[in-house]
Amino acid sequence: MLEIDSKLVKEEQQLKSGEKLILLKDSSCRTIVQSWIENGRDVHLSSVVGIDNVDSFQVFYYFMDRSDNTTLAIAVDLSTENPTTDTIGDLLGSTVYEGEVAEMFGIKFEGNEISNVFLPENWVGGYPLRKSWKKEDYFND
């Protein structure tokens, strides 16, 4: 079971698909993932999702523990002024997932140098998946 110390939990929700969604007090889930791995959990990261809530950003992680066939979603809220969290890319294969969130939302993952996955290296079009993004702000045609 992928467990989280209740002191770290800000809010517990449930996805409509049935999984538990834990919203953390902290802006990073690195220590949690690290402890799972150190404790021998067979952790699989399905995806990292960036979400723009307009007044804040959110990073949504979806984990599965193959040891006991359980799933868990974790979310961290980040401020719009300094949307930064720690990478878990060196712990699980998520460097490209984080890189995608970085380039699409402008969210920084400390410790992950990849900030360009899908967009061209010379991209000047801002962060396209932000709700405030408008094509006209960057492109004339």
Add this chain to the structure above:
Amino acid sequence: MTKDYTEFNLGPQHPALKEPETFRVVVEGERIVKAEAILGHTHRGIEKVAEERDYNKALYLAERICGICSFSHNANFARAVEFVAEVEVPERAQYLRVLVAELERLHSHMLWVGVLAHEIGFDTFYLLVWNDREVVMDMLETLTGNRVNYGMNNIGGVRADLTPKIKKMLKKKLEELKPRLSNIKDIAFNNKTIISRSKGIGIISKDMARKTCVTGPTARSSGIDWDLRRDQPYFAYENLDFEVPVSSSGDVYSKIILRIKELFESVSIIEQVLEKIPDGKIMTNVRGKLSGKAVSRIEAPRGENFHYVDFRGQKEPYRMKVRAPTYANVVSSVEVLVGHYISDIPVIVAANDPCFSCTDRTLIIDRDQERYQVLNSKDLRRASIEHSKEVS
């Protein structure tokens, strides 16, 4: 002796797989010392576009994420929206979804076997498998009306039903397919060229597979015994009996064996569906605005397909996120290239059944002598074929 460093781009055009992607590779002599994937050549902003489409229209966008596993994306998005809508999909529709999903797995795996044979230089086998694959394509066309983008799903069920006439045709086609699959199995399991070009090549260890979070046949060929159809069943899979082949060697050969075994399991699943499918309706209507978040994951031919939807009181998703299996497997594809020969690149890259392409030019840079040479995709494939001749 001059030390040759070779830096080249595999891609964005690929001679076999019809999707553009680039691998930037550095080699010392013939050995690869560094590799990096450059993604995004076909990024179409589908997630952004979906935010402006209601769920019925976004369903068709999802189908166009991939031409080979279009049903997987279409069905997965439908399932995620159905979670949010809290709708019960009719049992007959769940069986029909399994039917198309397994036909898709059949044609996808057969396509992959052909592609790998082509990369090895065994074009007779490639054409034989692709010819046999037409039997599956005929089944898909008869059932859904299309060979590629089937448009099979609606939110709440499926669009096309299985009539007695179609059922009879599918059974007949399955009988036609079985000996063809046995022939494919005999060749793939015993051919000297295939074995020598794939055994011990491109090994993904279980540890690497775990750490890089690979999925599907790529994970199972590295000893990770996991298949969402069995372990977290969806659609009607919990009512069906099937084996999940697993291997522990992690090389290209194990991926061939595993996928071919999966072909036979898919045939078995389809036969069970045709026997067990219950009568009843195939659709439950879903209307109106939605609220809530949901994740749906299904076992696509290449592995775990992830869809996330977030509705906030509208028919349009506030956020839609897709993580296709190739995206999960790309990190291992790159890491495993290191230490291998240039001529192994096409085989190793193709082994993970990537949904992208490569190999349009090779730029050889001799840094000591400040010279460079451009090779094209034919040169690279020629190197692979020459290597096959040497080892067989």
